[in-house]
Amino acid sequence: MNKISLILLLGFTLVGCESLYDDGGIPRIRSQKQVDAYNATVSANNDKLVCTREKSTMSNIREFVCMTIGQQARMAEESREEVRRISRQ
Numbered sequence: 001m002n003k004i005s006l007i008l009l010l011g012f013t014l015v016g017c018e019s020l021y022d023d024g025g026i027p028r029i030r031s032q033k034q035v036d037a038y039n040a041t042v043s044a045n046n047d048k049l050v051c052t053r054e055k056s057t058m059s060n061i062r063e064f065v066c067m068t069i070g071q072q073a074r075m076a077e078e079s080r081e082e083v084r085r086i087s088r089q
Contacts, residue, residue, distance in 0.1 A: 035050075047069075049067070051067075052064075
């Protein structure tokens, strides 16, 4: 009986922790199938999602990370600008 109670407590704790993250009302995308479904509804190429599984800092657990093509292009440009700025100093 104690084992069952402990397992249930652990399960409820994990479910409770998931609800701590505010997603702004936007459901999380957790699979490539969901990405494909979203991309089918978007007409502009810059708004299409590209998702990868990446290890987060200080963890071996891979996380599903999604960005639009436009966001990726902006991040790449910002990185190039930062490298240029640093190399001029």
